[in-house]
Amino acid sequence: MVIDLDRCTGCGACVIACAVENNVPPAHEGTTPRTGLTWMRVVRVDDGRSFPDTRSVFVPLMCQQCDHHTPCVSVCPQNAVEYDEETGIVTQVPVRCLGCRYCMTACPYHARYFNWWDPEWPAGMEQTLNPDVSTRMRGVAEKCNFCHGRLQAARAKAAAGSRPLAPDDYQPACVEACPTEAIVFGDLNDPRSTVSAAASSPDTFRLLEHLGTGPKVRYRSRSAAVRESLTRNSVSSEKEQVHG
Amino acid sequence: MDSSLIPRGLQRTSFPRFLAWVLPWVALLGVGLFAVYLCLAYGLNQTNMDNRFAFGAWIYLDLTVIALGAGAFFTGFLLYILRRKELAAVINSAVVIGFICYSGAVAVLMVDVGQPLRAWFTFWHPNVHSMLTEVTFCITCYLTVLAIEYVPLILKNRKLRKNASMLLFEFQLHKLMVVFAGIGTFLSFFHQGSLGGLYGVLVGRPFAFRPAFGIWPSTFFLFILSAAAAGPSFILLTSWLVSKIARKPLVAPDVYRTLGRISGSILLVYVLLKAVDTLVWINRTAPGLGFQASSFYRYGDFGSWILFAEIVLLGLLPALMLLSSRVAQHTGWLVTAAAMACSGIVLNRFVMTIQTLALPTLPFDAFLSYVPSWQEVATFLAVIAYGVLVYSFSFRYLNLFPQERELRSA
């Protein structure tokens, strides 16, 4: 997945699409920005200058789908977090999770979320639930899995048609919803795919590259200032304003 | 009233006075249990933890009490394996303290996890690469061992020993205690280490991450050493405290000195290795992950003073004090040094758990602060109340300090 920050307007369509697709319940009363369930969120990063000169960039942030040495997989005491060799997706199995939250402390991208409340839908709203995604209960962790329910449905559809999975069969909800087509999704291992082409562009970068986690989500921006501000040593600036 | 339960030859306060001491703790325990009920019935939204501060006061409490409870395994190791006979004076008390610390920690963990009923999944589907798996397995086994070590103390109660089968079981069990001491040492070694490894392996938290020796990060070994150093100090501290509260000598001064010496020497080794580890981290590990170590100390109240306090003020200083023969002559100074050593370890656990999570990782992250909710604090206090209660009852009805009778008549 490659996200073009220059195209992102911060509209939040991806966030809504993600929540609808993945049966994320409406925020419970008392939820704060720090306790909500947002598999995907858009963070606004300002450059710290005062009003007329300020420059902001919107960073859609979700599970970065780290490569093999993911910080979260190895720490889970009971194999409730898995690395899928076939797709490269880091998966979370809510029914296996005991809610120790070790994976959440391990994740440098803060992309994992905990169900602090029991999920509740207003009466009638449960009719809108996506049958391809299970709902989660209180006390377990969850996160973006590149709309795995869609992958399963796509696989079944391909099998019904006796054909292999095609790139167009499966796109995550956020990709579909983005009005500016800022998010490109596909097989990074396929050198001919659009996503590979986008990923090999010199203005792409990954968050916290130095940690060696090898995220499969890339960001790109033609602005060197943006690239610099998102890749530099995280703790060098204190003035930065953050709006989650 | 309950004099037939009190060990013969020991003087204990009257039952009403004991009740007056116990009741406030029972009340505190009750409040805590109510908080626990809230957390279990309504979920962890009762706490102030959040997605970023996923570990809070409870994990900190767990790491701390388990480090302080290390006195049980280490005293057992010195007494039964290395045959330091003089430590027989505190072994019973050490076992009770160990049991309290570990059972309290496990109890809090059961509240802390989101789905306590699934706790057994870790045994059924263990991920052996996770430090938490190692911790879970070892602590469960070790708590069992501690409970087994506690049993003879209880069976020795004056009323229970009248029953021949209890006495026989106690006698036979006690003869095999060296096996349990050995297993306890083995298990403690691994889980004290794994608790350190818990944070040391977090490559996503450059503040805590340490490179590995073999399969364990350096914090693994530092935690073992620091726990072994804090354990005897804590035993010293509690024995002294109990003797102050009970207003009678419980152990001979030379036992205090022995404990102090043991604690001091291990603490010294620990502080030196910790200093080396910190230097390696500042110069190699942190820059390798793209971070400047000094930048971690620019947030809030977490200045570099914390490093100084941890290593020098509450590390090197108490180590030297505990080793000094002049300090050892004065129980007051010895106790002060032991308290400082324990505080140093408590601070270390605080830095590893709370500071690690408070510091930002992403370039646009904010520094976080977190204040535990009253439910968290009450649960925390309930563990302390539980410990005081278990210890008070044990002290009243069991013979925790074998030297007490002799010291009384001396």
Place this chain on the structure above:
Amino acid sequence: MFPWVYGFTWSTGNLIFLGIFFTVVIVIGLTLGLSVLRSLRSAQSNEIAHIRWKSEFHDLPAAARTCRHIFAGDTRERTCAHDFDCGTCTAHRHIEELRRSGRIVLHRPAGSGGFSVSSERLYHRGHTWLRREPDGTVVVGLDDLASRLVTDRSTLGLPPVHAAVFRNAPLVTIRRASAGTRILAPIDGEIVEVGGEGCEWLVRLRPRSLGTDAFAHLLRPAEAAGWLQYEFERLQRSLASGGVGVTMADGGLPMQELASAVPVDAWDRALGEVFLEP
């Protein structure tokens, strides 16, 4: 966890980790099982009395475990490590040999300290004495210190005739203390007669063995005199710090009615100290 559980793999990590875990569990289980088995076996083999004494001996304060040779002046400082079983003590045998060969002489006069010690009696650490009768039986009574504490015979629960008694195991119970105190039997044997009111002895026993080993652990009069004095001091010390006064700062004679001087709330402690109840 087990090979048949879903998701189990025979990886090295699993093998090492689970191997160690199961070893630990098995060792804990086996050790626990072994102690249960052993206690069942010792319950059947009538070792209870022996084990009870052994266990309680180790709980006695060091002062109550003083070696008999201190009272005779053979040695200065020594705590018994053999459960008062001098028959198995090599040091005891050694000192006895030295004494027989005249290389050790008593350098402390065996003062009775006001307690009467009879030359025809042997003394047990539990404050009973024993006298061998010509018919092969022995009679057992309370020594001078104990009989001053236990003045009322009606508080004593004596065993029935034909009951088997074991050395260091309870022989008589005193019902006066809150939890009941036991007076220990000096030797193995069988009760043949129970003494009545006014009798100088409590029970008559037929010893299981009449060999020297059966009596080796008992104190001889020369030792008993010093021992009684020492025991009396020990009793006083233990009572004194509790704010109770049976003091004899001037080294005078112990009062005849010692019992009446011990306050009710200290009874338990006093009896426990004297009759070696930990």
Place this chain on the structure above:
Amino acid sequence: MKSIRWFVAGFVVMMLFGWVIFPAILYTHEEQPLQFSHKVHSGETVGLPCQDCHRLSADGRFEGVPAIAKCAECHAEAIGSTADERLLVEEYVKKGREIPWLVYARGPQNASFPHASHLIGAGLACERCHGSQGTAESLPAFRRNRISGESQAIWGTSIAGFKMAEWDGMKMDDCARCHRERGVANTCLKCHK
């Protein structure tokens, strides 16, 4: 000796409780709203192929239980004289109501089983998992786990996991074993959602 006798007695009682009494209590015993004979429909009498009622749709979804309209194709009027036949026609077909079948195979909400991948992708026969269900004379009782609310078919009748036939109780272990044998990925989210 006495203690051994007590032990054996206790052992037998506990085993009986765990293996016979508890499972009997744990599962409900519910009859289907009406009896249906697979044998009549698929056998010589009518001779319908399985796919006539249980169909894979083009998007890969499986239509497990046919709607009442499917039944109405033949049963617009009563064909036989049995009570169930009358019930079907009077209560459901004529009123246009769906039959509230108790679906044996309805799995837990967190599991997904794409029939398409198994039937077409892997080429498995229906009988591989459903056994002789397709030729059975009557419908067995539906047994629901009182705690989880799931059908017993998900767990299988044999608690110990001793299987008489391949289709006897399709537990997760059975899925996993087949995946392993066929070299299909065994990750959690392969089947869970």
